[in-house]
Amino acid sequence: MPKNLKLHYDISGEDYTRAGEASAQLKQVLRQLGLSSSIIRRVSIAMYEGEINMVIHANGGTIDVEIDSACVSLILKDTGPGISEIDLAMKEGYSTASESVRSMGFGAGMGLPNMRKHSDYMKIDSTPGVGTTVYMKIALGEE
Amino acid sequence: MLTVKQLRERGGFTLLNRREPDADREISSVYCCDLLSVVMGKAPAGSAWVTVMGNLNVVAVSALADTACVIVADGADVEDRALDKADEQGVILLRSAAPVFETAKLVDGLL
Numbered sequence: 421m422p423k424n425l426k427l428h429y430d431i432s433g434e435d436y437t438r439a440g441e442a443s444a445q446l447k448q449v450l451r452q453l454g455l456s457s458s459i460i461r462r463v464s465i466a467m468y469e470g471e472i473n474m475v476i477h478a479n480g481g482t483i484d485v486e487i488d489s490a491c492v493s494l495i496l497k498d499t500g501p502g503i504s505e506i507d508l509a510m511k512e513g514y515s516t517a518s519e520s521v522r523s524m525g526f527g528a529g530m531g532l533p534n535m536r537k538h539s540d541y542m543k544i545d546s547t548p549g550v551g552t553t554v555y556m557k558i559a560l561g562e563e
Numbered sequence: 564m565l566t567v568k569q570l571r572e573r574g575g576f577t578l579l580n581r582r583e584p585d586a587d588r589e590i591s592s593v594y595c596c597d598l599l600s601v602v603m604g605k606a607p608a609g610s611a612w613v614t615v616m617g618n619l620n621v622v623a624v625s626a627l628a629d630t631a632c633v634i635v636a637d638g639a640d641v642e643d644r645a646l647d648k649a650d651e652q653g654v655i656l657l658r659s660a661a662p663v664f665e666t667a668k669l670v671d672g673l674l
């Protein structure tokens with residue numbers, strides 16, 4: 421593994437057609453680094469769900485990625501409406517997605533549970549009216 | 564063992580990509596669902612994913628969840644920009660005229 425690598429992505433909240441592009445770009449980087457396909461898949465799923473949530477629930481934000489020899493760390497930060505009940509939001513099936521968002525295939529209420537399942541560490545800091553920051557880490561060692 | 568190319572030929576599916584993709588990947592299983600984050604969480608890597616959705620997000624989910632291909636069932640429409648994105652990301656999009664269940668049954672019979 422090369423030395424630490426830091427990447428920054430700005431996520432637009434208006435353009436639904438670009439949702440997922442940052443995740444796709446990160447996937448390319450991870451491929452070039454030669455990480456295993458199962459690690460790449462876990463990082464991709466965790467990041468995509470977080471990226472989509474920022475687009476559909478929070479009007480965009482930023483994603484900072486740090487890769488070192490031990491893990492991939494993701495910090496997803498937005499200044500959206502925040503999540504008032506995090507435990508409820510983490511429940512499988514809970515979703516406040518609008519009809520129009522649901523018609524695109526979102527809104528199963530599985531995004532946050534997927535992020536938890538595919539990361540080794542996850543923490544959500546959120547203040548209603550201020551925004552949400554999600555921290556995730558995926559260890560490179562374990563398969 | 565069945566590759567995506569063989570699946571396309573034996574299943575009689577239409578290739579939607581404008582550019583001929585690399586279709587030698589082996590298919591592990593068949594998976595059906597239209598809810599994207601359910602697919603993200605549950606579709607096995609290397610599966611043939613059957614859905615009636617044909618939007619851009621389907622392409623992103625296939626790429627990131629690492630399915631072998633997407634089969635758009637029921638002859639559903641696929642957005643133009645989804646086709647562009649599929650070519651760009653190496654996602655294989657096939658179309659089946661049959662509904663989801665019949666399509667999946669056909670694929671399962673070929674595996």
Ligand SMILES: Nc1ncnc2c1ncn2[C@@H]1O[C@H](COP(=O)(O)OP(=O)(O)OP(=O)(O)O)[C@@H](O)[C@H]1O
Binds near residue numbers: 525529531532533
């Ligand atoms: N960044 C965010 N800002 C504000 N609210 C959020 C954010 N992320 C998630 N939420 C809230 O948590 C709920 C559950 O999120 P989750 O990702 O699990 O499901 P979903 O996005 O509604 O649907 P799915 O991810 O299955 O398409 C959302 O419906 C929303 O109310």
Ligand SMILES: [Mg+2]
Binds near residue numbers: 469527530531
């Ligand atoms: Mg979500």
